[in-house]
Amino acid sequence: MDHDLWDRPIEVAIESGDHFKSIRNSREAVAYLMTCWPKRGGESFTIAKRVCMDAVEGRSNASAAEVAFRLAARDAGILR
Numbered sequence: 001m002d003h004d005l006w007d008r009p010i011e012v013a014i015e016s017g018d019h020f021k022s023i024r025n026s027r028e029a030v031a032y033l034m035t036c037w038p039k040r041g042g043e044s045f046t047i048a049k050r051v052c053m054d055a056v057e058g059r060s061n062a063s064a065a066e067v068a069f070r071l072a073a074r075d076a077g078i079l080r
Contacts, residue, residue, distance in 0.1 A: 004055060006066040011080035012073050020080050026055035026065040033069075038076055048072035 009022035010029075014036060021036075023029050029052040037045065051068040054060035073079040 004062045004065075006062055008066075010066065010070050010073060013078040013080060017078075023069065026052045026062060026069075029065060029069045030056055033072075038078060042072075042075065044068075044072040044075040 004025045004027065006023075006025055009024045011020045011022050012032065013019070014021050021032070023032055030049070033045070033049050033052065039045075048065075048068040048071070051060050052065040055062055055065035070079065
């Protein structure tokens, strides 16, 4: 899905924070939100999950998903 690539990858901490993963599109963001997110819940997590899923399904654009995921990562303390 080339149309879903974000302008810049978002780097987030994984495991104990010593390693980082680059999230490059909405599909990767949804997978990370559903499997690796440090604490689920909260407004920014919920919004990011919804906007990223909408982008994957073509109901939202990639830039909105990128912004929502970046804010959620910042709020969770995992944004690099």
